[in-house]
Amino acid sequence: MTLAYDTETHAAPPAIAEVMQRLGLKMSFAKDEEIFAQDEDADLVHLVVSGAVRTTRLLSDGRRQVGAFYYPGDLIGLETGPIHRFSAEAICDSVVLVVRRTALKAFAGDGQLDRAIWEATRRELERTQEHLLVLGRKTACEKVASFLMSLAQRERPEAAATRVSMPMSRQDMADYLGLTIETVSRTITQLQADGLIEVRCCRQLLLKRPRALAELCE
Amino acid sequence: MTLAYDTETHAAPPAIAEVMQRLGLKMSFAKDEEIFAQDEDADLVHLVVSGAVRTTRLLSDGRRQVGAFYYPGDLIGLETGPIHRFSAEAICDSVVLVVRRTALKAFAGDGQLDRAIWEATRRELERTQEHLLVLGRKTACEKVASFLMSLAQRERPEAAATRVSMPMSRQDMADYLGLTIETVSRTITQLQADGLIEVRCCRQLLLKRPRALAELCE
DNA sequence: CGAACTTTTGAACCCCTTCAACATCAGTGG
DNA sequence: CCACTGATGTTGAAGGGGTTCAAAAGTTCG
Numbered sequence: 001m002t003l004a005y006d007t008e009t010h011a012a013p014p015a016i017a018e019v020m021q022r023l024g025l026k027m028s029f030a031k032d033e034e035i036f037a038q039d040e041d042a043d044l045v046h047l048v049v050s051g052a053v054r055t056t057r058l059l060s061d062g063r064r065q066v067g068a069f070y071y072p073g074d075l076i077g078l079e080t081g082p083i084h085r086f087s088a089e090a091i092c093d094s095v096v097l098v099v100r101r102t103a104l105k106a107f108a109g110d111g112q113l114d115r116a117i118w119e120a121t122r123r124e125l126e127r128t129q130e131h132l133l134v135l136g137r138k139t140a141c142e143k144v145a146s147f148l149m150s151l152a153q154r155e156r157p158e159a160a161a162t163r164v165s166m167p168m169s170r171q172d173m174a175d176y177l178g179l180t181i182e183t184v185s186r187t188i189t190q191l192q193a194d195g196l197i198e199v200r201c202c203r204q205l206l207l208k209r210p211r212a213l214a215e216l217c218e
Numbered sequence: 219m220t221l222a223y224d225t226e227t228h229a230a231p232p233a234i235a236e237v238m239q240r241l242g243l244k245m246s247f248a249k250d251e252e253i254f255a256q257d258e259d260a261d262l263v264h265l266v267v268s269g270a271v272r273t274t275r276l277l278s279d280g281r282r283q284v285g286a287f288y289y290p291g292d293l294i295g296l297e298t299g300p301i302h303r304f305s306a307e308a309i310c311d312s313v314v315l316v317v318r319r320t321a322l323k324a325f326a327g328d329g330q331l332d333r334a335i336w337e338a339t340r341r342e343l344e345r346t347q348e349h350l351l352v353l354g355r356k357t358a359c360e361k362v363a364s365f366l367m368s369l370a371q372r373e374r375p376e377a378a379a380t381r382v383s384m385p386m387s388r389q390d391m392a393d394y395l396g397l398t399i400e401t402v403s404r405t406i407t408q409l410q411a412d413g414l415i416e417v418r419c420c421r422q423l424l425l426k427r428p429r430a431l432a433e434l435c436e
Numbered sequence: 437c438g439a440a441c442t443t444t445t446g447a448a449c450c451c452c453t454t455c456a457a458c459a460t461c462a463g464t465g466g
Numbered sequence: 467c468c469a470c471t472g473a474t475g476t477t478g479a480a481g482g483g484g485t486t487c488a489a490a491a492g493t494t495c496g
Contacts (some may be wrong), residue, residue: 057347060436067347081340085347111329118336122299127342129275129303130275131283132346135353135398140484170443178354183484185444191317202443202492218278358452388475401452403476420475427465 005029009128009154010074010124012047013116017073019107020047024097029090036077038087044098051094052167055086056175066176068127069168071154077101079121091167135178143177144187145216148197152207162210227372228292228342230265233341235291237325238265241316247308250271254295256305262316263295269312270385273304274393286345287386289372295319297339309385353396356435361395362405363434366415370425380428386420 012020019172024047029035035046035053046053048070055067068087070076076088076096107113134146151164166173170181177184188205191197196213198206207213230238242265247253253264253271264271266288273285273294285304290292294306294314325331352364369382384391388399397404406423409415414431416424425431 022409059351059355065351065354067350079340079343081344085344111332114329114332114336118332118339121336121339121343122297124304125297125339125346126299128343128346128350132285132349132353133275133277133283135350136283136393137277161480175354180485181443182445186484189444387473398453399475400454400477404452409478 005096010068010070010076010127012073012075013119015113016075016078016104016120017047019104019113020075020097020099023103024099027096027098029094029096031090031092033090035088035090035096036084037112038084040084040087042077042080042082042084043101045075045104047097047099048072048074048076049095049097051096052091053088053094053096054091054168054172054176055088064175065076065178068124068131069172069176072156075120078104078117091169091172140177140179140183140187141190143179143218144173144184144191145196145213147173147177147215148205148207149210149214149217152210162207164205164207165172166205170202189211220387228294229286230284230291230293231337233331233334234293234296234322234338235265237322237331238263238293238315239316242317242355243322245314245316247312247314249308249310251308253306253308253314254302256302258302260295260298260300260302261319263293263305263319265311265315265317265323266290266294267315268293269314270309271306271312271314272309272386272390272394275304282393283396284390284435286342286349287390287394293338296335297342298323309387309390317398343395358395358397358401358435359408360388361397362391362409363414363431364401365395366423366425367428367431367435370428379423382425384423388420 026049029051036042036044038057050072053070053076056068057065057067065128070088070198071093077084078101104113126153134143138146148164151166152162155164168176170184174181174184179187188197188199191213192199196207196209198208200206244267247269254260254262256275268290271288271292271294273288275283275285277283287309288306295302296319322331335362356364366382369384370380373382386394388402391397392399392402397405406415406417409431410417414425414427416426418424
């Protein structure tokens with residue numbers, strides 16, 4: 001479990017991670033189990049220890065939008081208002097540390113932690129704005145390429161990794177990118193045919209030409 | 219110019235609006251003039267006094283995504299990190315109050331203003347997340363309906379107004395909703411044919427059946 | 437193995453885009 | 467006042483990218 005403070009991930013600021021580890025209650029969630037619900041009071045903050053988490057929002061007819069994916073070291077819930085606009089579910093069996101926001105607030109008087117909370121919110125906003133551009137103005141191919149590159153950067157922030165493993169299903173990817181599972185699957189097949197990636201198993205990829213992939217995201 | 223503190227708009231928290239009005243430099247921008255640029259240092263905070271502003275992000279080939287629209291009383295720039303991820307332009311001739319963030323920070327020691335900054339960031343995040351759902355999972359018709367309803371709520375927060383005037387062009391709407399101008403135009407024509415709205419002139423609409431429109435957004 | 441689920445592949449369709457023409461409006465100057 | 471011009475918006479027709487529906491192939495786990 002890495003707790004590095006990285007602007008490109010949801011990583012918890014060290015000050016908050018420390019408090020979480022001191023005060024946090026360890027909870028386990030099975031695959032697809034709900035961690036918190038849409039419209040629920042947001043009185044808890046979660047730090048992912050192992051596994052992976054997605055946040056989702058539903059339209060009345062069941063169409064789903066995935067807001068973001070969270071991995072070990074990432075923080076969920078600091079940035080939310082009094083009520084959760086998205087629900088959160090475990091993508092696979094996961095463990096998270098849970099702390100009451102009020103408990104965190106009790107340690108936030110010194111201003112430094114206050115600032116850390118704002119930073120976390122601000123970075124969440126930046127990622128969401130990036131996501132906005134992907135959903136609004138990119139093609140299916142560019143969407144998938146953008147997603148793969150963001151996964152790669154997460155694993156090796158200093159230089160895009162060539163090996164990428166994905167805990168989420170094709171449905172999760174599709175709902176994150178505003179596509180269907182069929183389109184995601186076809187696009188991955190196409191990227192492989194073009195020699196940009198290699199599919200080891202369906203949740204384990206090799207980025208053969210990361211430079212070319214990155215150009216698809218510009 | 220209203221400075222009401224409304225969670226559904228970009229309205230400035232009273233504490234910040236007050237400081238802005240005391241310290242702000244009044245600047246005028248012509249239609250389509252740039253207020254700040256993408257990748258520029260974000261050392262200024264802007265309060266819209268009159269007119270309207272859009273934030274935009276460009277892909278390398280010129281495709282454009284509009285991030286948000288801002289109206290009198292709305293604040294721009296508090297939520298940004300050290301560098302602007304979006305540029306901002308005046309939609310029509312506009313006046314804004316400008317203050318250095320450092321100047322604002324000097325008044326932020328009391329914690330209450332600190333909290334106001336976080337709240338502003340948090341509400342910006344919530345709106346962006348709402349926008350995410352619109353871009354990712356809604357049809358053209360639902361997108362336009364959602365946009366019209368958000369405009370209506372802005373004008374009369376207590377009960378959706380029936381009269382809506384839009385300072386932005388069809389191109390701005392299209393780039394906000396991830397559509398083309400033709401599709402936006404056709405959709406508006408269709409909504410009128412269905413009796414949901416009435417087009418007075420192309421930037422002045424009447425919402426005839428706001429309830430039905432709202433159902434399109436669910 | 438066998439059942440349930442996930443992923444891939446195929447074929448037809450459709451919503452939105454693209455390309456093109458026309459309409460409308462504001463501003464300018466004869 | 468009207469002709470001219472450029473910007474903006476609307477409408478039409480054709481095309482394409484992504485969806486939908488269907489079925490096969492692969493994966494997981496009892």
